[in-house]
Amino acid sequence: MSLACGIVGLPNVGKTTLFEALTGFGSVPAPYAFSTTEPQRSVVAVPDGRLEVIHGFIETDKIVPADLSVMDIPALAPGAYKGEGLGNKFLGTAKEADAILHVVQCFERADLGRERPVDPTGDIETLELELCMADLDTVERNRERVAKKARAGDDASRFQRDVFQRAAAQLEEGGLLSALPWKPTEAEALRPLFLLTTKPVLYVANVGDDDLAGEGELARAVAEHAAASGAGSIALCCDIECELRSMEADDRELFMGELGVKELSLPRLISEAYDLLGLQTFFTAGEKEIKAWTILQGDSAPLAAGRIHTDFEKKFIKAEVYSVADLVEHESEAAIKAAGKLRVEGRDYVMRESDVVHFLVGR
Numbered sequence: 001m002s003l004a005c006g007i008v009g010l011p012n013v014g015k016t017t018l019f020e021a022l023t024g025f026g027s028v029p030a031p032y033a034f035s036t037t038e039p040q041r042s043v044v045a046v047p048d049g050r051l052e053v054i055h056g057f058i059e060t061d062k063i064v065p066a067d068l069s070v071m072d073i074p075a076l077a078p079g080a081y082k083g084e085g086l087g088n089k090f091l092g093t094a095k096e097a098d099a100i101l102h103v104v105q106c107f108e109r110a111d112l113g114r115e116r117p118v119d120p121t122g123d124i125e126t127l128e129l130e131l132c133m134a135d136l137d138t139v140e141r142n143r144e145r146v147a148k149k150a151r152a153g154d155d156a157s158r159f160q161r162d163v164f165q166r167a168a169a170q171l172e173e174g175g176l177l178s179a180l181p182w183k184p185t186e187a188e189a190l191r192p193l194f195l196l197t198t199k200p201v202l203y204v205a206n207v208g209d210d211d212l213a214g215e216g217e218l219a220r221a222v223a224e225h226a227a228a229s230g231a232g233s234i235a236l237c238c239d240i241e242c243e244l245r246s247m248e249a250d251d252r253e254l255f256m257g258e259l260g261v262k263e264l265s266l267p268r269l270i271s272e273a274y275d276l277l278g279l280q281t282f283f284t285a286g287e288k289e290i291k292a293w294t295i296l297q298g299d300s301a302p303l304a305a306g307r308i309h310t311d312f313e314k315k316f317i318k319a320e321v322y323s324v325a326d327l328v329e330h331e332s333e334a335a336i337k338a339a340g341k342l343r344v345e346g347r348d349y350v351m352r353e354s355d356v357v358h359f360l361v362g363r
């Protein structure tokens, strides 16, 4: 399972900079509105320090991180739904995302041609209205599609029509669909429409280098908005993150010391996204490879095995499990076993974060 994140936001807020920081191209985006004209997509390795920790104790030929798919959705101008700017045709790309990274400008910069003062809350509302209008378009088209069958007396179509009607009413008010409680059957009816405002959102407060900790008023406004809607939020400076990412390790450490930052923000962003989506990581470790795998929180051992090979779910016999912390403490699998910490788990075992696993499967 590869997690896909779609980056959205108003023009010139730092979307492409965040994309570059995540994907590590290191090129400098042009400072013009609408500078990006095509959606960009890239699959990147999920930075995970635990892989190196494991490698510290287990020799291997290669290290294979989990992957993350990132999409840079270009300039969504205010009023795009009315056909201004490039319009919202690119929002189609965002439909494929599992999660939305909503970049909000929290840095001051005179040369970007912004007429109004920096206003995170206002910007969020403007952008979300665009998302609502894009969804409304989709919902209306589908409502028309099922309405005819509903009138002809088809029960399933009637149910869909009613759900779509309720969705349309919410969107017309500028409300996100995720703000309404949907019964599982209703959510099921909406799912094939890939609606943007049903997706989990992580707000990215793009702070200036004068507020790297994200404690300023602007970043706080984003965090408060996120908390009020049950979404996640994170503050980071996309510009600096992008620069750090492109540096050699030595220079990077020096620069980070100067800035007074202890760690890169991107791993934090990714782990927030994992939390938001209810994902977790387990590892397999052997002489051929040490590999990170992404599963859902609550997944059983057979489901986890099924990630490695579809057959493994059915053919699962048992799992030998320890944690990365056990490895750090005992320094080898043999020592973990000798200490009685190597657990043998069956089909009902619910995987835990940071498990290192050997699956035993039948033929």
Ligand SMILES: Nc1nc2c(ncn2[C@@H]2O[C@H](COP(=O)(O)OP(=O)(O)O)[C@@H](O)[C@H]2O)c(=O)[nH]1
Pocket: 009, 010, 011, 012, 013, 014, 015, 016, 017, 018, 029, 030, 031, 032, 033, 034, 035, 036, 075, 107, 108, 109, 112, 206, 207, 208, 209, 236, 237, 238, 239, 240
């Ligand atoms: N001061 C400052 N400028 C930034 C930051 N992030 C992006 N920018 C600048 O804002 C301009 C637009 O950024 P870009 O990523 O292209 O915005 P996009 O239109 O949302 O993709 C570029 O000149 C960036 O260097 C930031 O955190 N601080």
Ligand SMILES: [Mg+2]
Pocket: 015, 016, 017, 029, 035, 036, 074, 075
């Ligand atoms: Mg851009």
